[in-house]
Amino acid sequence: MGINLLILALVLVGGTVDEAITLYENGDIPGAIAALESIVAGPNLSLDERIRALDRLGSAYFAMGRSDDAGAAYLELLRLDVHYDLSPRANPRLRNLLGEVRTRNMAGAEIVSFPEGALITLDGELMGVTPITLDGLMAGEDYEISIYSNGFVEETRIFTAQAGRTHALSFSLSPVLPDFLAGPSDSSPAAGADVDLAVILGTEGSREEGGRTAPATTADLVNTLTSGGGFDMAALAGSGALSSRRTSTGIAGSERVDNVQLVSGTDVQASASADMGSTMVFSGREESTAAGFDAVSAPGSSRTGEEIMEVLTEKRTAVSFIYNKHLRSDPMLMGTVLIEMVIEPSGRVSSVSILGSNTYNPAFELELARTIETWRFGAVDEHEPPLTVQYPFSFSQ
Missing domain, CATH: 1.25.40 (Serine Threonine Protein Phosphatase 5, Tetratricopeptide repeat)
Structure with a gap:
């Protein structure tokens, strides 16, 4: 009764x-x-x-x-939440059902460009550099892809996502004409840009910081990000482009992470360890991820370090793909990126910050952070405060 x-x-x-x-x-x-x-x-x-x-x-x-x-x-x-997922410990039949629903109603896109390493935005949100794979596209929705590269005219394309498809999109950017052949509107490497990357990255207008002048226009910022086939770390650090709070733009009706903070070229602050990738920190409390560590819940949370590591292990392939892609254009790429993520009771990641990094490659760090945004850790049984987790990702050749 x-x-x-x-x-x-x-x-x-x-x-x-x-x-x-x-x-x-x-x-x-x-x-x-x-x-x-x-x-x-x-x-x-x-x-x-x-x-x-x-x-x-x-x-x-x-x-x-x-x-x-x-x-x-x-x-x-x-x-x-277009990236919703069940915990790795969930009933496999439920995971299969979710996979079937995702296949029937969602799409992805594989985007390549000439030249490689061009900046890409999806509906005005900077996603990373080409080549890149995007998922979480809702079938029937229109998406705007824009590609930018130093010395080339930007290109924008709109496509409609089709259920169950991974759209293959190839961009071949046209070189900017020399000044004596180009009209006034074509004189800059990113002339006619429709998307304001300064707004996307939180660098609106020129300002002085640390004796350096931040990029003032979209063209300036594209040049800063892509000049010389790489990234000007000093210019980016001075512009504040790598430590910005973005407004939520939304993809396919999802609640996007609106707090991606990137701080590149700083000392990595993490506990001393022979293997930096073997330690995670729950709001000041460390948990070893070595085999046999106790599956103790994080303070104030029912999630255990073991459960979180299951998701991180599952995502290792995606992280390796990003690293290997950027390694092609930056053969010296190595180091440690200290990530802080906030996991909500629903399992979604609501905030991603890079607390420190010594890779000196903001394009790589940006794409790593964007990928972590999409990770899901499964819903918990009880309402509880969000869990803040710090984890160092170490990369070496």
Whole structure:
């Protein structure tokens, strides 16, 4: 009787996601479904609580044999967060179902350019350099791709994402004409740029800092980022372009990370270790990632270091791909990048910062940070504060 009254109260009054999950864990899956459906239909749910509710609702539907409803819940999750994913420890059948929903409703893009190493923006948001693979594109949506490179005319293309496809987009940029052949509007290497990279990177207008003048225009910033086939670390550090707070632009309706902070060319501050990649820090508390370390929860969180390492291990291939790509244009690329990420109760990464780096390659660091934005760690059972994790990524040849 007590459980039935709780279900009725949750449905009529609108309980919390935690209370509905408690019903699920107590074995009352139909009651959990009724409560979660009521909660999801109601107003005033935060993004992360809505993700947690739909995450458990999908599991509950699946447990009752309602695969179509579970798929619909996962599709709604992907509309909220295009990079939503289940924990590596989740039911493999659920992970397969989510993969099927993703394939039926989402797309990707593989983008190459001549010359390689050109800056690329997606709907005005700087994503990295070519060649690059973009995912999280919602089928039926239009996307604008822009490519910039020093000494070449920028190119912009709009395409419609098609479900289940990885679009192959190739750009061949035209060299800028010499001044005596070009008109006034074509005189700069990035003439006619439609996207203001200064705004994207948080460097609006010229300013003095540390005795250096920051890039004042889009063309200046493109030149700074791409001159000489590499990146001018001193100019970028002076411009503040690598320590900016961006506004959320949104991709396919997702809630994008709006706090990517890059601080390049600084000393890496991390605990001394023969292998920098073997230590993670939970808000001041270190956890060894060596085999056999205790799976203790981080302070104030139900997540353990072991669970987080499972995701990091799963993403190792993606990190290696980024490193090897940039190694082609920067054969001396090596060093350690100290990352700080904030993991929400829903599992999404809401903030990424590079606390320190000695790689001296901001393009590499930017793409690494953008990739970490897309990582998902799975929803937790109880509402709890966001978890801040620091982790050093070490790279050597």
